[in-house]
Amino acid sequence: MKMPVGYLIYHPGRCSSNFKGTIVHFDQPKHNQDPYIWNKQFLHSTCHITQMRTEPGQINFWVSGDSFPYFNRLYCDLIFVVKSKIYWENKDYIDPTDELVDNLHSYNDHYYHIPIDHPYKRRRRYTLKADQELSFQPQDKTGCLIDLLPILNKYGFSTSQLHIDFKSGIGSRPIKLLNDQIVKYIYDDIFKHAEVKLFGKDLEKIRLENSQLASPR
Numbered sequence: 627m628k629m630p631v632g633y634l635i636y637h638p639g640r641c642s643s644n645f646k647g648t649i650v651h652f653d654q655p656k657h658n659q660d661p662y663i664w665n666k667q668f669l670h671s672t673c674h675i676t677q678m679r680t681e682p683g684q685i686n687f688w689v690s691g692d693s694f695p696y697f698n699r700l701y702c703d704l705i706f707v708v709k710s711k712i713y714w715e716n717k718d719y720i721d722p723t724d725e726l727v728d729n730l731h732s733y734n735d736h737y738y739h740i741p742i743d744h745p746y747k748r749r750r751r752y753t754l755k756a757d758q759e760l761s762f763q764p765q766d767k768t769g770c771l772i773d774l775l776p777i778l779n780k781y782g783f784s785t786s787q788l789h790i791d792f793k794s795g796i797g798s799r800p801i802k803l804l805n806d807q808i809v810k811y812i813y814d815d816i817f818k819h820a821e822v823k824l825f826g827k828d829l830e831k832i833r834l835e836n837s838q839l840a841s842p843r
Contacts, residue, residue, distance in 0.1 A: 631683075631684050631685065631803060631804065631805070631806040631809050632684045632685040632686055632687065632802075632803040632809040633678055633684070633686045633687070633800040633801060633802060633803060634687050634689055634778075634788075634792075634800065634801040634803065635673075635674055635678075635686055635687065635688050635689065635800045636689055636690065636691070636694070636792045636798035636799075636800070636801075637673060637674070637688060637689075637690055637798070638690060639690040639691075639701070640652050640653065640690065640703050641653075641654055642769075644769075645832045645835075645836060648769075648824070648828070648832065649765065649769030650663075650763070650824065650829065650832060651703045651763065651765075651771055652664075652839075655735065655838070655839050655840060655841045655842070656841060656842070657739045657742075657743050657841055657842075658671075658672065658735075658736060658738075658739035658740050658742075658743045658744070658841070659735050659736055659841055660672050660673045660736060660740075661673065661688060661704060661706060662732060662735060662736040663704065663763065663826070663829050664731065664732070664735065664829050664830055664832070664833030664839060665728055665729070665731075665732045665736075665826055665829070665830055665833075666728070666758050666826040666827050666830050667709065667728065667755040667756050667757075667758050667761075667826055668704065668706055668755070668756035668758075668761050668826055669732060669736055669753055669754070669755060669756070670686075670706060670753070670754040670756075671736065671737070671740050671751070671752070671753040671754070672740050672743070672744045674798075674799070674800050675752075675754075676749065677799050677800050678800050680708060680711055680754055681708065681711065682708050682709060682710055682711055683707075683708060684707075684708050684809075685705065685706070685707050685708075685803075685809050685813055686705075686706040686707075686708065686800075687702055687704075687705060687706075687774065687812065687816075688702065688703055688704035688705075688706060689701060689702050689703070689774055690703060694792075694798065695789050695792055695793045695798070696789055697775075697785075697789070698775075698785075699773045699775055700773060700774045700775040700778070700788070701771035701772065701773060701774065702764055702771060702772050702773075702774040702816060703763060703771050704761070704762075704763055705760075705761055705762055705763075705764060705813065705816060706754070706756045706761050707756055707757040707760040707761045708754050708755075708756065708757070709755050709756055709757040709758075710754070710755045711752055711753075711754055711755075712726050712752060712753050712755065713750055713751070713752040714726065714750075714751040714752060714753070717741070717746045717749070717750060717751040718741045718745070718746070719741060720733075720737050720738075720740075720741070722737075722738075724737075726753060731830075731833055731834065731840065734840060734841060734843065735833075735839075735840060735841040736841075737753075738841075738843065739841060756826070758825060758826045758827065759825075761825070761826065762820070762823040762824055762825045763823070763824040763829075764816050764817070764819070764820030764822075764823060765820060765821070765822035765823075765824070766819070766820070766821055766822065767821040767822060769822065772816055772819055772820055774812075774816065775788075777812055777815045777816065777819075778812070780815075781808050781811055781812060782808075788801070
């Protein structure tokens with residue numbers, strides 16, 4: 627069976643702040659921040675991950691709408707190109723000195739909270755690390771997120787069908803993107819429209835300069 631080459635992943639809208647002229651859209655710093663953007667390599671360890679089949683090389687588009695499930699705009703707040711998939715040695719615990727952990731702030735904000743907030747019984751736990759050269763938060767020149775809906779409509783994804791496909795009970799589910807050519811077209815279109823691109827190296831610097839972004843322990 628061919629692996630999916632990407633996903634559209636719907637999640638709640640981000641908050642935003644202006645950091646000395648750089649606007650960033652991000653998770654509220656409460657417990658586990660996921661996907662975690664304040665790192666050279668973005669991290670993804672829990673949000674919707676049990677609903678997906680993931681492999682290095684795939685491109686995941688994180689999106690949120692102006693309403694759910696009947697959105698009229700679909701904002702892309704992160705393009706996550708998977709570089710590596712690394713399994714935890716212990717699904718219930720990770721030490722700050724583990725080689726999986728890049729630095730102390732990613733441990734405090736991301737890894738530490740995962741087994742507490744999302745305990746597993748049998749499933750193996752893993753973390754996806756992004757390609758830091760290809761993954762970014764796309765914005766227009768004013769710092770607003772890119773509306774992905776016109777791009778998806780252009781490539782055959784109707785708004786009405788997206789309303790249906792994202793819905794799962796009272797929540798959402800990721801949508802598989804199986805055509806690698808279409809995924810590349812979507813990525814290239816976002817890249818072209820994004821006049822501002824925030825990469826992990828940019829966001830990590832902001833995190834280190836702003837202690838209020840730390841998740842409380």
